[in-house]
Amino acid sequence: MSHPGVVESSTFCLPVHNIDTDQIIPGQFLTTTEREGLGRFCFYSWRFDESGNERPDNPLKAFDSVSQQVLVAGSNFGCGSSREHAPWALLDFGFRAVISSQFADIFRNNSLKNGLLPVQVDESVADHLLENPGLSVRIDISSHTLSVEGLGDIEFSLDPFSAYCLTRGIDQLDFLLENEPEITDFEQG
Amino acid sequence: MSEPSQPATTLFEKVWQRHLVREESARTPAILYIDLQLLHEVTSPQAFDELKRRGLKVRRPDRCLATIDHSTPTTPPDSDGVYHYHTPEAKAQVDMLHVNCAENGIELHGWDSPHRGIVHVMGPEMGATQPGMTIVCGDSHTATHGAFGALAFGIGTTEVGHVLATQCLLQSRPKTLGIRIEGSLKKGVGAKDVILHVIGAIGVDGGTGSVIEYFGSTVSAMDMESRMTMCNMSIECGAKAGMVAPDETTFAYLKGRPLAPRGEDWAAAVEDWKTLKTDPGARYDRLVEIDATKIEPSVTWGINPGMVIAIDDAIPSGADHSTLDALNYMQFEGGSEMAGQPVDVVFIGSCTNSRLRDLREAAELMKGRKVASGTRMLVVPGSEATRKEAEAEGLDRIFLQAGAEWREPGCSMCLAMNGDSAGPGDLVVSTSNRNFKGRQGRGARTILASPLTAAASAIAGRVTNPLEFMEAES
Incomplete structure (x- = not known):
């Protein structure tokens, strides 16, 4: 399945640094053996109280999955556990991309494997987005460009191989499997 | 007379270089061979499913080692020997690992194994973790195994599937961060205090994109359990892995463990392991100095x-x-x-x-x-x-x-x-x-x-x- 290559949406902002994967999906939901349907647990403890009722201070109360597919968050987004359930939950909740001034390595990696775009930008750009929630943005994978309403085009870095695979619909496991002879040579070396 | 000079390299670079099936290029990441994949019940079911869906086999079951640890109860079994799980889902997850390991010929240390335990405790205890290896697990605390001079890091479930199917990962080369820790620890201060102090000093994202090598007199004086405690928390400053060069302490810990090399293989392995250290003059991308005598x-x-x-x-x-x-x-x-x-x-x-x-x-x-x-x-x-x-x-x-x-x-x-x-x-x-x-x-x-x-x-x-x-x- 190839990624359309472009995400155009309004932003939804969570102006918090170091949002860890335990916040994105708490450990209690990791007993699943599926990867689907995890959106209901996304930011669970931020959205619901102990009895499962919506919290009055739920920071995602106003989130609209149709018009707000780009999450903007503070730096070091996705730190902590390696759980791929985090990008699975974010995607199922409705996000297609996350913008931050820094991503944790494993989260970034897991996201790219699932078509959730981690868009890393300078702190000044992230700050501007966080200070102006709801801006219209356009993310173009092939040109590595983030276009922000009122700010113009900003280049962001994205692992070129992952970008290539995403837009061409190339599966990374298939790519690895094509190297079978070299792997066998290595094992026999 | 002098040998043709080899460039001075770090411990990380030596282990990385040894495992390159294919070098990184401008357009493609490196293909890195993985010596050992550790598996547990939480991050593996979707990976086994994916292999099944594609009709793929586990390439090297002999390079996998599984245990149950995250979802399992720690209360003793009842009088009938039955363990009571917190939820039916937790039990189903453990049962699924049993099925997946049985179907694929993977060694699993379940309820009846004397080696069952937290994956990062039982692996080293069994001698499965050895210097110079590449080790992965769907768990961010895999860096623990770096205490032995292995390159060990946590991966997501999709990559667990990649390793099951190909024994390889696509990887971009990380940066290196040297953390030199010198001096004697005060009374009442141990490895946990050291690593908390380090993370406090460099910050929760201070190691992002890097593999850490811990070295210096404080580290040399630590036993293996202390080194594991320290390497374990490398991810807590965002680092991909933490490593300590193997030495006599490492070899003494490993000798005689069930999966450690034996006989002539042992001597040869130790000779090789002794070469796994950072050369004088090799440079880290960044170096941090910590005075251990000041740690409380x-x-x-x-x-x-x-x-x-x-x-x-x-x-x-x-x-x-x-x-x-x-x-x-x-x-x-x-x-x-x-x-x-x-x-x-x-x-x-x-x-x-x-x-x-x-x-x-x-x-x-x-x-x-x-x-x-x-x-x-x-x-x-x-x-x-x-x-x-x-x-x-x-x-x-x-x-x-x-x-x-x-x-x-x-x-x-x-x-x-x-x-x-x-x-x-x-x-x-x-x-x-x-x-x-x-x-x-x-x-x-x-x-x-x-x-x-x-x-x-x-x-x-x-x-x-x-x-x-x-x-x-x-």
């Missing part, structure tokens, strides 16, 4: 592992959002004393601090003393092997007589997904690795600390510098 018993005060203070310091005050958010969640007043905060729960366990050395330290301090009334203490050994050794030494009796709970091995209250959890608002002094909001139970407030600090805090019922119970004994 250290604890976290906030909601990420970079929020660290010496135990006798005041809790920071600040008006920035992160500090206010942390103080608010922790119900602490900025500027107040950390020592003396009333403690509801003490947890000794996790892949950071559940090994024999940790249990011995805590037990020695607790011997003949009682857990304070109103404080609950849970001691969870890291593996069956550790549990048996501890019981043979009578450590279990010391904990039980003190009024603590002595459990079966598992991840337990570190991430509280098996039913072992703290209540809302409980202040937990924990030897685990993460103090994120709700990590140990919804609303639970975590203070990360060493086994000594945890034991002292259990006795006092308050956050307590272990020296208060150690001075008299010196």
Whole structure:
């Protein structure tokens, strides 16, 4: 399945640094053996109280999955556990991309494997987005460009191989499997 | 006469270079061969499903080693020998790992294995973890195994599938971060205090994109269990991995373990392992120097592992959002004393601090003393092997007589997904690795600390510098 290559949406902002994967999906939901349907647990403890009722201070109360597919968050987004359930939950909740001034390595990696775009930008750009929630943005994978309403085009870095695979619909496991002879040579070396 | 000069390289570069099936190019990442994949029940089911869906086989079942640890109960089985899981889903997840391992010929250390335990405790105990290896696991604390001079790191479930199918990963070369730690540790200060201090110094994202090598006189003097504690928390500053060059301490630990090389193979392996060190003159992308003589018993005060203070310091005050958010969640007043905060729960366990050395330290301090009334203490050994050794030494009796709970091995209250959890608002002094909001139970407030600090805090019922119970004994 190839990624359309472009995400155009309004932003939804969570102006918090170091949002860890335990916040994105708490450990209690990791007993699943599926990867689907995890959106209901996304930011669970931020959205619901102990009895499962919506919290009055739920920071995602106003989130609209149709018009707000780009999450903007503070730096070091996705730190902590390696759980791929985090990008699975974010995607199922409705996000297609996350913008931050820094991503944790494993989260970034897991996201790219699932078509959730981690868009890393300078702190000044992230700050501007966080200070102006709801801006219209356009993310173009092939040109590595983030276009922000009122700010113009900003280049962001994205692992070129992952970008290539995403837009061409190339599966990374298939790519690895094509190297079978070299792997066998290595094992026999 | 001189040998043709080889460029000076770091330990990481040596291990990386040895495992390149294909070099990185401008357009494609490197293909890195993985010597060992460790598996557990939580992050593997979707990977096995994916292989099944594609009709792929596990390429090298002999390079996989599985155990059950995250979802498993730590309470003993009932009189019929049946273990009672927290939820039916938890049991289903463990059952699925049994099926997946059986179908694919993978060695699984389940309920009946004397080696069952936390994946990062039992792997080294079995001798599966060896210098120079590449080791992965769907678990961010895989860096633990770097204590042996292995390149070990956590991966997501999709990549677990990649390794199952091809024994390889696509990787871009990380940067290197050298952390030189010099000097003798003060009394009451151990590896946990050192790594908390390091994370506090470089920040919760200070290692992002890097592989750390820990070295210096402090590290050389550490036993393997201490080095594992230190490497384990490398991910808590964002690092991909943490490594320590193998030395005589490493070899002595490994010798005779079930999966370690034997006979002539052993001698050859040690000769090779001795070459796994950073050459004089090799450069790290970044170097950090730590004076170990200045490190005090250290604890976290906030909601990420970079929020660290010496135990006798005041809790920071600040008006920035992160500090206010942390103080608010922790119900602490900025500027107040950390020592003396009333403690509801003490947890000794996790892949950071559940090994024999940790249990011995805590037990020695607790011997003949009682857990304070109103404080609950849970001691969870890291593996069956550790549990048996501890019981043979009578450590279990010391904990039980003190009024603590002595459990079966598992991840337990570190991430509280098996039913072992703290209540809302409980202040937990924990030897685990993460103090994120709700990590140990919804609303639970975590203070990360060493086994000594945890034991002292259990006795006092308050956050307590272990020296208060150690001075008299010196």
